[in-house]
Amino acid sequence: MTPDQIRREVSAWLDANWRVDRPLVEWRNILLEGGWAAPHWPEEWYGRGFTLDETAVVAEVFREKDVVPAAQVGPRGLASETILACGSDDQKGRFLRPILTGEHTWCQLFSEPGSGSDLAGLSTRAEFKDGKWIVNGQKVWNTSAHHADFGLLVARTDWDVPKHQGISYFLLDMRQPGVEARPLRQMNGHQSFNEVFMTNAEVPPEDLIGGEGNGWHVAKTTLSFERRGFSRRVRGSSLDGPKQGPIYAEYEEELRIATEPYTWYPQREGRVDLVLPRARETGAINDPATRQEIAKLICLYTGARLASDSAEARRKAGTTEIIPAGSIGKLAASVIARQASYVHTMISGADAMLSGPDSAADGIIAEVLVSVPAISIAGGTDEIQRNIISERVLGMPKGYRADQGPFRDIKRNA
């Protein structure tokens, strides 16, 4: 469909259905029955099979009309994309709708104290007993786990096979006695991530996704969505300015809770948008050395955006080349964030020692300086992205491996 056709169709539908006095969940149910909650999803699951560009047109109309969209913030996107790609019809039927309506929030339970980059080296244990899976172990760095209803959980179900083959993937109900999430404080002072303890936590057999022992494959699906998201914005689309009507109050409350762990995410990307305004404000724009670094940043930022658009276009055109757009985009995001942080430091000079509301840009610059280190760790470290790029794209040989054979026999953290 052309953008104009999409505009006309969605506008007509909204004119007939959108009302500000409906309860939030009721509105979103109407929205998803109408097929406008997630237009890029397949037709049999609330969507229209739209491309991302077509979906963007729909989102634009929603913004223009101040319409509350389907719930979007946080790891729920990872959950829905994983379930859409690997789930059974029964799982899609049960989980997708409450993700879109906002009734369920999710978290990602992948990393453990003993295994982060080496995700497949995980040792959380799941055993099948008396008709259900019993889970014991610990996860860590799990963003939003403190208010999540469900978790994307990978656990080991077989210790006698090589490590990738003994993993299963579960949809874990977080609201049960055997699951406890404890917030952790980060170096930037925020508490977005948690440690999660599972003690005889239970998962019914119908919440195993992708089949027993097939968890690594499902996890890779989640990870590839996650990496791709790094080149885009993670924030929810807040409607600008105060809006009148009960539904807006409910929506703002949802956003407040859901976006709370993410308020610093734009800062970890380096706040490239603040570089020129800050340079003008401070006069650093006249310093030749600073100008050089700003120009480098503009080149990196512009070039990375163009490269990712072009990769996207080639993928749409059905290219056969291997484009790990996720890994390249994620590495680019790290490089850009580091350069931006470097430039912000140059611009601020000694003022970069200050933080808080009285410091530059209402404390935002200080937060940039202490948040950027996260971008090269979260979602797979820079080093891991370089491994992926060199091995998958460039076909460089894998190095020596010390982790083959039955998982039981592999050396790991105590």
Add this chain to the structure above:
Amino acid sequence: MQTEFSKEQNLLRDVVSRALRDKSPATAVREQMASDRGYDEAVWQELCGDAGLAGVHVPEAYDGAGGGAVELGIVAEEMGRTLFCGPWFASAVMAGTALLEAANESDRQPLLPGVADGSTIATLVLDDLNGPAGVGSSIRVVEDGKLSGTAAMAVDAHVADLLLVVARGVGGLGLHAVQGGASGLMVEPLQVVDPTRKLSRVAFTDVPARRVGDVTREALSRIWDRICSALAHEMIGGAQHLFETTVNYTKERYQFGRPIGSFQALKHRCADLLLEIEIARALTHHSARCLDAGEGEPYVASMAKAAAADAYMSAARAGIQLRGGIGFTWENDTHLWFKRAKASEVLFGTPAIHRERMMTMLEGAA
């Protein structure tokens, strides 16, 4: 604005790439770089006379193929990949662009068709190769429209039938046509770091010349942009060649009982290099599309030139380092690209000059 190459443009790339692989193997590059003229006239006739590669960007009215900066870039990229030796860059890119952007219509007609079909070898002579601001500092129009002054370096002037010279006259900068071998013209070949692109010192003493157009500040900036965009393409082609051959080498060379490409230090360097080249390539292709469409940031060509130069040098340094001792020998071909990378890095402005040019366009002078 176009964001991908069209079918015809991809076809052009395939044809040029095949022709150059055939006509410009490393053995031919070595032969030409050691020769005085620096190119093979039979190959020139085939590529530019028969295949029309010097006129891809020239309108059909002047016997060109009617393309633009994108087509010029495609040819430049493939030439850079094979390190083609010959006056294509001087004649088609530099002189051709100057004629298109600054010559009067009545002067284009007699001059441009010869450049487009390769029968004329032309070059553009500038008395400053660092930035447009310095152009016009030495060469002047003296009595009767004659030229006097010196260009410290001119690309391929030693073989040029036609020299287009930017010189300062009473009415400001002008473009002047000078015949090769004109009286008072002295062309003195120079020793150069990159022998695949010849440079000469060109001295003018009352040399008869014809003014063929005005070179306004804007025209000079447009000429500079188009040349820099084409040069960025050439650099991307060279960087890509170095990158591919280097990665392949790491898969074949064994140390400590394993291919060196399995060492993470090398893998990570290659991954970083891929990213740097991808970004520079995207900026480079973007620059040509913007120049053709008359859209985009005003500093697209400077972004491309700065990023491509840095990426080419990164690829060149890695190309030597990852080969170890053999990479530092004359016998191994890597240094040929290294030297082209070094020379291209500084031709028409170092990366630092282009970054300052960007900032001046964006924010005004410091």
